[in-house]
Amino acid sequence: MRVSGVDIVIQKSERKTVSIFIERDGTVSARVPEKLSDDEIRDIIKAKEYQIFKNLAEWTQLNENAVKREYVNGQSFLYLGRNYRLKLVDEKLEGIQFKRNTFLLSKTDKNKAKELFVTFYKDKLNSKIHPIIERYKNQLGVEPNQIKVMELQNRWASCTPNGNVNFHWKCAMAPIDVLHYIIVHELVHLIHNNHTQAFWNEVDKVLPNYQEQVNWLKINGVGMSL
Structure with missing residues (x-):
């Protein structure tokens, strides 16, 4: 329209x-x-x-x-709220490696660098979200059906009518406090499937400073990209 x-x-x-x-x-x-x-x-x-x-x-x-990133030596990439430099190396590596606060990528893999970064972020996010979900689901008294890390276009996360909770792989770029907020936001949707005042009151009970995380995403979300 x-x-x-x-x-x-x-x-x-x-x-x-x-x-x-x-x-x-x-x-x-x-x-x-x-x-x-x-x-x-x-x-x-x-x-x-x-x-x-x-x-x-x-x-x-x-x-x-907005940041336009290139897969060259010295380019910075976000991980858990901080920027780290990329270093292209001669040796053959299995995907993206993160060592000594540096992203390492084989020169021979440069042509598929974006794909490898997405895989890196997916793997890291999967390892981070489950302990956080366990903590808050007990606090909220909810039980997600399935939990997935995937491509979600313009959403950081989503909650489906049948109780599946999905997270954009880009969430691995956010600070851990912001990640906590994104997770709590979606878990509360298992109680309130909208953004009414009751929804925000429930979020506030768990994360009284959630507005700080909302503001971080508003300001920095555009930079969470490849």
Whole structure:
């Protein structure tokens, strides 16, 4: 749907309110109640026009800090909130190695460096999230069905209606405190499948400083890329 010159992806679901989001790639999406007609949706979005353009301006400003990474000696890559340099080496290695605060990559593997970095992040994230999930699922009294690390496009994580919890492999780039927040956020969705005040109250009970992590993602999320 195009409103005021902006293309908006409409997602209908069993909800009572309209929420508008600027996705990480700059697209605009609106999650709306199924019962609303196109004209009603258009009128509601039109009323939120100022909010949409304000958020788009913020997105543009934040994305001025986007990092274009190349797989060359000295290029920095994020891991658990810190930047570490890449070093190309002559010897043959099994994928990306992380030793002495340096990423190591065989020169012969440079052409598949991105693929190898994704594998590295997936492996590391899988090893990090399960102990954290165990801690918080007991605190919240929830039990995820399946837990996966995968490509999630513009989301850091997701919780499916059947209780599966998925995490973007890029979460391995975030500081450990931010990773805790992302995990708690999705586990709370097993209790509240929306972002009502009850949802945020539950998050706040577990992580009273969660807004700091939200702000970190807002400012630094654009740099969590390959």
